[in-house]
Every structure is written in structure tokens, then in C-alpha cells.
Amino acid sequence: MATSLHALRSATAWLAHNREPSLLLAPAALLLGVFFFIPLAGLLSLSLLDPGPTFAHYQEFLGNPTNWIILARTFALATKVTLICLLLGYPLAFWIVSARTWVAAALLLAVILSFFTSYLVRTYAWMVLLGRFGVINQLLMALGLTERPLDLIYNQFSVLVAMVYILMPYTVLVLTSVMRGIPFGLTRAAASLGASPVQNFWRVFFPLSAPGVIAAGLLVFVFALGFYITPALLGGPNTIVLPMQIDTYVNGTLNWPLAATAATVLLAVTLVFYSVSNYFVDSERLLSSQQGAAQSATSTVRHSTSAYVRLIDLATALVRAVGNHIRFPARLTRNWERAALGGKLLRGMSLILIAFLVSPILIIVPISFSSSRFLDFPPPGLSLQWYEAYFRSDAWVSATVQSLVVGIATALVSLAVGSAAAMALVRGSPRMRRVGYQLLLAPLIVPVIISAVALYFLFARLQLVNTSLALVIAHSIGAVPLVVLIVAASLQAQNIRLEHAAASLGASRIVTIWRIVLPSIRPALIVAGFFAFLASFDEVVLSLFVSGPNTKTLPVQMWSGIREEITPTIAAVSSLLIAFTILIYAGVETMRQLGERRGK
Amino acid sequence: MTYPIINSGRPTRRQVLAGMGAAGGAALAIGAPGILRAQGATLVVVSGGGVYEEAIRKAVIDPFQRETGIKVTYVSPAEEAKIKAQVDSKNVQWDVVELSRPAFRPDAHKYLEEIDYGAFDKETLDNLLPEAKAKYAVGSYVFSTVMGFSTAEYPADKPRPRSWAEFWDTSKFPGPRSLRACANGDPTTVEFALLAAGVPKDKLYPIDFDKAFMSLDRIKPHITKFWTDGAAVNQLLSDRQVAMASAFNGNIEYLKAQGAAVDYQWDEGELSALHWVVLKGAKNRDAAMRFVSYQATAQAQARLNNLIFYGPLNRAAFKYIEPKIAAKLPTAPENIDKQFFRNLAYWGAQSSSGKSNIEVLVERWIKWVAS
Numbered sequence: 001m002a003t004s005l006h007a008l009r010s011a012t013a014w015l016a017h018n019r020e021p022s023l024l025l026a027p028a029a030l031l032l033g034v035f036f037f038i039p040l041a042g043l044l045s046l047s048l049l050d051p052g053p054t055f056a057h058y059q060e061f062l063g064n065p066t067n068w069i070i071l072a073r074t075f076a077l078a079t080k081v082t083l084i085c086l087l088l089g090y091p092l093a094f095w096i097v098s099a100r101t102w103v104a105a106a107l108l109l110a111v112i113l114s115f116f117t118s119y120l121v122r123t124y125a126w127m128v129l130l131g132r133f134g135v136i137n138q139l140l141m142a143l144g145l146t147e148r149p150l151d152l153i154y155n156q157f158s159v160l161v162a163m164v165y166i167l168m169p170y171t172v173l174v175l176t177s178v179m180r181g182i183p184f185g186l187t188r189a190a191a192s193l194g195a196s197p198v199q200n201f202w203r204v205f206f207p208l209s210a211p212g213v214i215a216a217g218l219l220v221f222v223f224a225l226g227f228y229i230t231p232a233l234l235g236g237p238n239t240i241v242l243p244m245q246i247d248t249y250v251n252g253t254l255n256w257p258l259a260a261t262a263a264t265v266l267l268a269v270t271l272v273f274y275s276v277s278n279y280f281v282d283s284e285r286l287l288s289s290q291q292g293a294a295q296s297a298t299s300t301v302r303h304s305t306s307a308y309v310r311l312i313d314l315a316t317a318l319v320r321a322v323g324n325h326i327r328f329p330a331r332l333t334r335n336w337e338r339a340a341l342g343g344k345l346l347r348g349m350s351l352i353l354i355a356f357l358v359s360p361i362l363i364i365v366p367i368s369f370s371s372s373r374f375l376d377f378p379p380p381g382l383s384l385q386w387y388e389a390y391f392r393s394d395a396w397v398s399a400t401v402q403s404l405v406v407g408i409a410t411a412l413v414s415l416a417v418g419s420a421a422a423m424a425l426v427r428g429s430p431r432m433r434r435v436g437y438q439l440l441l442a443p444l445i446v447p448v449i450i451s452a453v454a455l456y457f458l459f460a461r462l463q464l465v466n467t468s469l470a471l472v473i474a475h476s477i478g479a480v481p482l483v484v485l486i487v488a489a490s491l492q493a494q495n496i497r498l499e500h501a502a503a504s505l506g507a508s509r510i511v512t513i514w515r516i517v518l519p520s521i522r523p524a525l526i527v528a529g530f531f532a533f534l535a536s537f538d539e540v541v542l543s544l545f546v547s548g549p550n551t552k553t554l555p556v557q558m559w560s561g562i563r564e565e566i567t568p569t570i571a572a573v574s575s576l577l578i579a580f581t582i583l584i585y586a587g588v589e590t591m592r593q594l595g596e597r598r599g600k
Numbered sequence: 601m602t603y604p605i606i607n608s609g610r611p612t613r614r615q616v617l618a619g620m621g622a623a624g625g626a627a628l629a630i631g632a633p634g635i636l637r638a639q640g641a642t643l644v645v646v647s648g649g650g651v652y653e654e655a656i657r658k659a660v661i662d663p664f665q666r667e668t669g670i671k672v673t674y675v676s677p678a679e680e681a682k683i684k685a686q687v688d689s690k691n692v693q694w695d696v697v698e699l700s701r702p703a704f705r706p707d708a709h710k711y712l713e714e715i716d717y718g719a720f721d722k723e724t725l726d727n728l729l730p731e732a733k734a735k736y737a738v739g740s741y742v743f744s745t746v747m748g749f750s751t752a753e754y755p756a757d758k759p760r761p762r763s764w765a766e767f768w769d770t771s772k773f774p775g776p777r778s779l780r781a782c783a784n785g786d787p788t789t790v791e792f793a794l795l796a797a798g799v800p801k802d803k804l805y806p807i808d809f810d811k812a813f814m815s816l817d818r819i820k821p822h823i824t825k826f827w828t829d830g831a832a833v834n835q836l837l838s839d840r841q842v843a844m845a846s847a848f849n850g851n852i853e854y855l856k857a858q859g860a861a862v863d864y865q866w867d868e869g870e871l872s873a874l875h876w877v878v879l880k881g882a883k884n885r886d887a888a889m890r891f892v893s894y895q896a897t898a899q900a901q902a903r904l905n906n907l908i909f910y911g912p913l914n915r916a917a918f919k920y921i922e923p924k925i926a927a928k929l930p931t932a933p934e935n936i937d938k939q940f941f942r943n944l945a946y947w948g949a950q951s952s953s954g955k956s957n958i959e960v961l962v963e964r965w966i967k968w969v970a971s
């Protein structure tokens with residue numbers, strides 16, 4: 001009794017002491033607690049408690065060597081996808097933040113556009129591009145580069161291509177939002193102190209952008225772990241990943257205890273990976289409180305990456321030493337230096353990446369005007385019949401409206417809840433950061449098929465299935481972690497002294513947050529809101545479970561038809577969405593630039 | 601679940617207010633018998649979406665509502681996992697669902713109501729194929745998984761594959777192939793592997809798994825893709841991604857009608873029935889039983905199968921189906937004997953290991969595919 005009283009007292013004391021972060025964290029904790037953790041715990045407990053307390057399901061799952069093979073493949077695939085995304089996405093993000101405004105806007109648009117073509121349509125577009133008699137093979141054969149069509153599809157290559165394609169926008173957007181927060185004065189200062197462009201990049205810019213690399217890498221990695229529609233559609237005869245296996249248990253054999261076991265194992269291994277990478281990469285830094293960006297930059301460089309800095313120095317010294325002995329033609333050296341700093345070479349790479357991101361759209365738009373009923377490319381003739389089919393159909397139009405409504409509501413809810421939580425994590429105590437960060441990221445790590453079943457169970461009891469509220473809640477669970485990641489990474493780069501200054505000038509905490517903190521992270525808020533909207537707009541699996549006849553969203557509508565037969569109507573829907581995106585994007589961009597001009 | 605359904609290509613017309621009807625259904629059901637009206641019964645019928653929904657509304661749901669006065673809310677898609685979730689959580693919202701497998705699971709008694717065959721009229725009962733009359737389910741229609749091939753690869757003046765043994769013969773018929781994945785419990789690929797190994801079609805059951813997977817080892821290097829959705833195999837065949845594939849008869853018929861260079865043949869096709877089931881604890885059990893017996897009548901089955909390329913399970917339905925269409929249906933008298941029925945009872949039954957045969961199949965399949 002006494003001890004519990006004591007525990008209670010210390011808990012309340014802790015809460016009182018951390019009042020602000022606790023309050024900020026409360027909405028997220030409530031949302032995820034009630035609608036994610038409790039149902040998830042109920043489902044996962046099946047692995048231990050069905051029918052009575054037992055380890056039999058774990059024995060069965062772990063005793064089967066096939067499952068270990070599948071687990072290893074799942075992680076290998078996610079690792080490859082993450083590395084490719086970072087390697088290709090970093091130069092593009094760098095170009096975007098350092099380019100002139102209109103170039104940056106055009107590049108960003110190319111990145112974002114691919115988002116608005118539905119997940120399912122994008123996957124089918126790759127089939128048209130990579131097929132045995134697909135666009136690329138026809139081109140190669142016409143050019144005489146190959147006599148027989150290459151095997152570009154239904155193997156690991158096509159899975160990698162499609163997954164990198166789907167996850168690249170996340171990578172680039174997270175990286176740019178962090179890079180934007182890096183004061184360019186620092187690199188200018190380094191240059192004036194005699195740092196070469198190469199040194200400047202590797203010693204100053206890159207370490208400052210490291211939080212973004214880690215955030216983007218983590219995001220892509222955990223997303224990639226949960227993929228199953230893409231590997232299932234584009235993989236070869238041997239392709240099998242753990243989420244596909246879980247889907248088999250949930251929908252195929254209805255062996256939910258085993259599904260729960262597989263999900264628990266995937267979750268546990270993911271958490272181990274996460275903690276190990278934390279230990280080595282120090283991703284805590286992502287959310288560690290800083291004494292102002294400039295100061296933290298020096299301390300970052302001095303302490304946590306000193307070995308790294310020494311390596312860079314050594315490499316620079318080596319290059320210089322070699323350079324002094326072997327006399328490069330002057331032009332070559334200059335070119336090499338420029339290339340290393342994101343010059344022509346990197347821009348060339350980035351342009352190829354942009355072409356890669358845009359190519360499915362270049363396929364989809366012509367197909368939407370096709371006279372053929374199949375996804376033929378190039379289209380044999382032109383017609384508007386697929387647009388007519390879209391606008392004439394109540395089902396398509398009302399599904400579009402439903403998706404927009406749910407998407408906007410989800411964006412607003414998760415933006416409010418997620419930004420508050422991010423603020424609590426960045427400014428709160430280290431313990432709160434550690435625990436809070438891991439709990440908030442959990443919805444991203446859990447395979448969506450598991451959350452869907454767990455949530456369906458709960459919503460069925462609460463009579464919420466077939467309501468828009470159910471969709472908003474379900475989508476917010478996935479969107480809140482996204483918002484937290486993006487906003488936290490941006491808050492990280494902000495100078496806390498501004499807040500102190502405001503407070504010392506008499507501003508209350510709420511006024512400080514409203515007038516100092518929020519405006520300074522506005523770009524990240526816009527990006528986060530966009531992400532949350534898109535995550536909801538393109539969500540298939542959760543929606544399939546919690547939507548009903550009255551709340552069909554666009555992906556559900558597409559999915560119900562696409563499993564039976566594909567017509568260019570889906571290409572028409574996607575083309576309309578692309579046009580819609582360009583309009584919205586142009587609107588937001590114009591508003592932002594007007595705002596900046598007024599600010600000046 | 602995948603619905604092997606044919607698409608007429610027109611967009612689905614969803615009744616936007618269908619769900620609102622669920623709330624106001626009682627007041628609107630003027631023609632309903634008093635007892636049903638008093639209960640405010642709105643029967644919730646669940647099956648496939650898209651064009652199948654359009655067909656079944658026209659052929660079965662609308663006439664059922666007119667003739668019985670029972671108001672129907674149509675929901676799609678049907679998912680077996682949702683049946684489990686609803687019954688387990690004791691919140692049963694669906695009444696009657698069309699699917700192939702749940703009635704044959706060992707735990708079917710926990711999830712489904714026994715079918716009340718006493719409520720069927722004698723003519724319907726006599727004409728229903730035995731495969732349609734299960735303890736917990738009534739058959740609705742039959743689709744066939746047949747051998748489809750590209751006519752660009754195998755034109756009419758050259759030999760075409762006529763059996764699964766020839767499908768396996770890659771020297772006589774070169775070209776990439778596709779078969780259906782067994783990961784979600786579909787057994788066609790294993791059955792075809794046994795046929796290719798020389799097992800006669802009436803001796804397939806009980807399944808010899810070792811023999812089947814040895815046979816599959818021979819064809820695996822020539823498989824481009826194990827398909828899971830009907831749309832995927834349409835795309836594979838019409839794009840010439842593969843030269844031949846197992847596929848739903850209706851899909852290939854549709855591709856042919858659209859001018860794609862594909863064809864198929866009935867020999868050694870696998871017939872599989874979809875069934876209507878009534879959920880345990882369904883709120884409108886009696887109306888649900890009326891619905892399942894109504895859809896089994898020759899007239900209702902004929903109306904439905906005039907719109908889609910799948911076969912009725914009521915033999916008398918062919919009296920009302922145009923002969924030109926009948927020739928393209930898997931259960932037509934001239935086609936049915938070339939094929940064999942999937943043994944749903946076998947797949948749902950327990951094997952010696954205590955698992956159902958479907959689970960054994962899925963486990964072995966995943967092991968075989970991953971290695």
C-alpha cells in the first residue's frame with residue numbers, strides 16, 4: 001500500500017514536473033493507446049493465449065526453417081531499398097535545396113506528382129514499362145541493343161524498382177525538409193576559412209544533414225518491411241516476404257494465432273534492429289535537445305563524429321598529397337571538385353532519377369486517352385471514353401469525394417496531434433524522448449495487415465465500421481508517426497534561444513509556441529500535412545477493412561475492380577489526380593512565395 | 601478472396617443511398633410481410649464488387665426484393681477474415697455471404713448456420729448438382745480454371761496444348777508460363793501438377809503431395825510468375841508476358857471478346873463452386889435462408905449466368921439459357937464431363953497432422969516457393 005502510494009506520488013510529481021511535454025503528448029498517447037496499442041495487444045496476445053496459455057505457436061513458427069529464410073529475405077530487401085533510396089535521394093534533395101526557387105519547385109513537383117498516382121496504378125504502370133514486350137524492351141530491341149527481350153520483370157529487379165519508386169518521394173521530402181533547416185551561413189563561413197568545397201560538404205553540410213538521413217532511412221526501412229502488395233504483384237516465382245506470409249495466415253488459412261506470432265516476431269526483430277542502429281548511429285541525436293543549431297553543429301562535429309571527421313581529413317590530405325605529385329590537367333581537377341559537390345555528375349544522376357520518377361506518369365496519361373480496353377502502350381487510338389466512364393459513375397465520384405474528406409480530416413487531426421507530440425519529444429526529458437519516440441513510431445513498424453485486423457475487431461464492437469470517423473481514426477494512426485518524424489526533425493534544427501528570448505521578453509509559453517515555434521517550422525508543417533493527407537488518400541489495406549458501402553474511398557473502389565479486371569478508367573482517375581495535384585501545388589507555392597515577399 | 605468475374609467494361613453503378621436504406625428500410629418496405637416489417641429486417645447480402653455486383657443485382661437481388669418484399673443491402677467485398685472477426689466479437693452485421701471456402705473448414709459449425717433445406721422447393725432440390733448441397737452452404741455458381749494460351753505463340757495452324765502433360769512439355773511447347781499461387785489455399789496448381797504426372801482426373805484425391813511437388817519441380821524453371829489475382833493473369837496473357845497460363849474461363853472468354861490474341865480449352869479444367877453461407881447469429885436468419893433458396897432456383901440461376909460466363913449449379917437453369925451462351929459455360933452438358941470438381945470437403949478436412957489439408961498445402965507451398 002505504502003509503496004503504491006509512493007509510486008503514485010512520484011508519478012504525479014513527475015507529471016507535474018514535466019507538465020508541458022505531458023500535456024503535449026497526451027492527445028497522441030490517447031489516440032494511439034485506445035486505437036492502436038490496446039487492439040494490437042489483444043491481437044498479439046493470441047500468439048500466447050489461444051486457446052490457453054501456450055508457446056506452441058512460437059514453437060511452430062520458429063521451428064520452421066522456411067520462416068527464417070523468409071525473415072532474412074524480408075530484411076535484406078528492406079535494407080537494399082533503404083540504401084538505394086538514400087544514395088539516389090540525397091543528391092536530388094541537395095540539388096533541390098541549393099537550386100534556384102523555380103528549379104526547386106519544378107523538381108519537388110516531379111517528386112510529389114508520383115505520389116498522387118495511386119499505389120495500385122503505379123504498380124501496374126511498371127508492368128507496362130518492364131514487360132517482356134513492354135516499353136523498355138521494345139525500345140532496346142528497336143535500338144538493336146538486344147535481340148531477345150530482357151527479363152526485367154517478375155524478379156528482384158522489378159520489386160526493387162517499384163519499391164524504390166514508391167519510397168523515393170518520402171526520402172527526398174524528409175531530406176529536403178531537414179536540409180532546409182541548415183543555415184547556409186555555416187558553409188559560407190567554412191568556405192571563407194579556406195575549406196575546399198569537398199571538405200565543406202563532408203565536414204560541415206553532411207554531418208548537419210545526418211539527422212535527416214537517419215530519419216529518412218528509418219522511415220523507408222520500416223515502410224519497406226511492411227510492403228506486400230508490390231512484392232506480390234511484381235515479384236518472381238521465388239519472391240516471398242514476411243508480410244505476404246502474414247497475409248496468408250490472416251486471409252488464407254485464417255490461422256490468426258500464427259499470424260499474431262509472425263507479427264510479433266517481425267515486430268521484435270525490427271525493434272532489435274532499431275536499437276542496434278541507435279547504438280551505432282546515435283539516432284537519438286535526431287531528437288536530442290540542442291542549444292541552438294550553430295552551437296550544436298560544432299559539438300556534433302567535435303564529439304560524436306570525430307572519427308568520421310578524422311577520416312575525411314585523412315582522405316582530403318591523401319588526395320592533396322597525390323594531387324601534388326601527379327599533375328592533373330587543371331580543368332580535370334576543377335571539374336572533379338565541382339562534381340563532388342553536387343555539380344554536373346550529381347545533377348545528371350538526379351535528372352535520371354527524376355525521369356525515373358516521372359516515367360510511369362508518362363505512361364499513365366496517354367493510356368487514359370486510349371481507345372483500347374487494355375493498358376496498351378502506345379495506345380492504338382484516342383478516345384475520352386474512360387473519362388466519361390469516370391464522371392458518369394456515381395461510385396467513382398462519390399469515392400473521390402469520400403477520399404478527399406477523409407484525407408483532409410486525417411491531415412488536420414494528425415497534424416495537430418503529431419506536431420504537439422513532436423514538440424514534447426524534442427523539448428522533453430531524455431527518458432520521455434526515448435520512450436515516446438519508440439511508441440510513436442510503432443504504428444509504422446507493425447505490418448498494416450495486423451493493425452487492420454486488430455482495428456476491425458475493435459470497430460466492430462464499437463459499431464464504427466462503415467463510418468467516416470473510423471477511416472479518419474485508422475488513417476491518423478498511420479499519419480501521426482509521419483508527422484512526428486518530419487516535425488521533430490525540423491524542430492531539431494531550430495534555435496531554442498529564440499524561444500528563451502521570447503520568454504524573457506514576457507511572452508507566455510502558448511504565445512511563444514504560436515508566434516515563434518510554429519512559424520519557424522512552417523515548411524515542415526506543410527510537408528507533414530501533405531504527407532498525412534497523401535498517406536490517407538492512398539491507403540488500401542486499413543480502408544478495405546474499416547470502410548463499408550457508405551464510406552468507400554478511392555483506393556477501395558479501385559481495388560474492388562482491379563482484382564477482377566483492369567480498364568484504363570483507373571488511368572483516367574490517376575490523370576485527373578495528377579492535374580489536381582499540379583493545381584494545388586501551384587496554389588500552395590504561390591501562396592508561400594507571396595507570403596515570403598510580404599515577410600521581406 | 602478473388603472473384604473470377606467477368607467484366608462487361610461498364611462502370612459500376614453504386615446505390616449511394618443503399619446504406620441509408622438500411623436505416624430507413626423498415627419504413628420503406630411497404631410490400632414486406634407483416635412479421636418482417638415489424639422486425640425492421642434489412643437483409644445484408646455480401647459478395648463481389650464491380651461488374652459482378654451489377655449482374656447479381658439485376659439477376660437475383662432486385663427480383664428477390666420485388667417478389668418477397670424483403671429489403672436487401674448489398675455489401676462488397678466479401679472477406680473470410682471479416683466473418684471470423686464478426687462472429688468472434690459477437691457483433692454480426694452480415695447475414696449472408698458468397699464465398700468458396702468457409703463452409704468446409706473444420707470449425708464451420710462455430711461460424712455458420714446449418715442450411716435449412718426443408719425451405720427449398722422440390723424442383724430446385726432435385727435439379728441442384730450434389731456439389732451445391734453442403735451442410736453449411738448452398739452453391740451459387742461454378743467457375744472453371746482452364747488452360748489459357750496466347751494465339752500469337754500457338755496459332756491455329758500449329759499444334760496447341762491440350763492437356764496439363766503438354767503444358768509441362770516445354771520442348772514441344774516452348775515459352776514462359778504462369779500458374780496460380782497456392783499461398784492463399786487455392787489447390788489448382790497442385791491438381792494440375794498431378795494430372796501432368798499422369799494421375800487420372802478421377803483419382804486425384806486424396807492428394808499425393810510428394811508426387812505433386814516433384815512434378816512442380818520440373819515446371820518451376822519455366823514459370824514467370826505464380827499469379828494471385830484474376831486481373832494479373834489477364835495482363836500476363838494479353839501482354840504476351842507468358843505463352844500459356846491457368847486462368848478463369850470467364851476471364852479468357854472476356855479477353856477473346858475484346859480482341860486479345862488468347863484462347864482456351866476445357867480439357868482437364870478444374871470446376872470450383874462458390875457458395876452462399878449464413879452467418880452464425882445472423883440478425884435476419886430466416887430472410888437469409890429464403891435468399892439462399894431463392895438464388896438456387898433455375899430461373900434466378902439462369903438470369904445470373906446469362907450475364908456472366910460462369911455456370912449454374914441448377915441443371916434446370918439451362919432450359920432458360922440461350923444455347924450460344926450455354927456453350928461457353930463450364931457446367932453446360934457438353935463441357936462438364938471434360939473437367940473435374942475441386943473436392944472442397946477434402947481440403948477442409950483434417951489431415952493426420954491435425955491440420956486441415958488446406959493448411960498442409962499452404963505450408964508445403966510456401967516452403968517449396970521460398971527454397
